[in-house]
Amino acid sequence: MRRPIHHPRRFLRLPTAGSSLVQLACAGLLGLAACLPAQAALFGDDEARKAILELRAKVDANRQSGDSALAELRRQQAEQSANSGRVVLELANQLEALRTELSQLRGQNEQLARDVTELQRQQKSTLNLVDDRLRSLEPVRVSQDGVDFTVLPREKAEFEAAMSALRAADFDKAADLYGQFMRRYPDSGYSPAALYWQGNARYASRDYKPAIDSYRALIAKVPNHARVPEAMLAIANCQQELKDAKAAKRTLEELFKSYPKSEAGIAARDRLARMQ
Structure with missing residues (x-):
């Protein structure tokens, strides 16, 4: 088994x-x-x-x-x-x-922001410059010796510069600045005043003959100007300084005859009385 x-x-x-x-x-x-x-x-x-x-x-x-x-x-x-x-x-x-x-984009954005700021600054500066130039070309209204007229801003500035030199007793410079002003602006409303004060500056410098020329130019240019009597009296003063008594007497007689009630005319009358 x-x-x-x-x-x-x-x-x-x-x-x-x-x-x-x-x-x-x-x-x-x-x-x-x-x-x-x-x-x-x-x-x-x-x-x-x-x-x-x-x-x-x-x-x-x-x-x-x-x-x-x-x-x-x-x-x-x-x-x-x-x-x-x-x-x-x-x-x-x-x-x-x-x-x-x-x-990089952040850097570019920051640079772009700086560029925009600089551009805005330049634009503002340019606009200010344009405004200044426009203002320099825009006439302004002034009053001189009782007469109102308009002048350019630079015209006003040059006349005031001559006046500043005269106030500072820099007579030669003042006379030269008045001369430059009248050559640059022959038809300016400041011309009569410029001629008058140029004559005073020359008189202060003892340039009597050039001073007489300035006064006579004023009388010829604007016979009815308020400064004419004073200009005639100043001419007589220059003539006296030049030892020309006859010419001075004739000028004083003409002044008293033409403007007897003016301060300059009254001064001429008193001076003529002393000459008798």
Whole structure:
């Protein structure tokens, strides 16, 4: 009588894997191993060995299949990890590029703001300059010796500069400035006053003949001017300084005759009385 062959149960160590394929293979092997004791009683030793070899072959095949599946899974995970790393690196590079571009844009904006500020300053300066030039060309109304007239701003400024030199007792400079003024503005409303004060500046410098020329130019230019009596009295004074008493007397007589009620006319009358 043939003794039944008792096959020891073998505990198979299957590779651990998250794949469903490996799990199914392991389940099939466990089920097959559970049936071995019952089947071993029906077969001889050769059949049992053959069955064991086939089982081992299947286990090895399943193990290789599981290992391959696990290796593929790991490869896929590694590839995904590498891809993720590349994506993260690319995103980091893009972020850094955006930061650099943003910094450049901020710098450009700051420069643009400075340029706009400078342009506004230049524009304001230009507008102020234009306004000044327009004001320099816009006539202004003035009053001189009881006469109202309009002059250009620069015209007024030049006349006042001559008057300032006269007040500072710089008589030669004042006489020269009055002369320049009259050559530049021959028809100015300031001309009678310029002639009168030029004569006074020359008289103060003891240039009596040029002073007489200035006074006579005033009388000829504006015979009815308020300064004419004073100019005639000044001519008489210059003539006296030049030791021309006869000419001085004639000038005083003409002054008293033409303007008897003026201050200069009254002064001429008193002076004529002293000459008798």
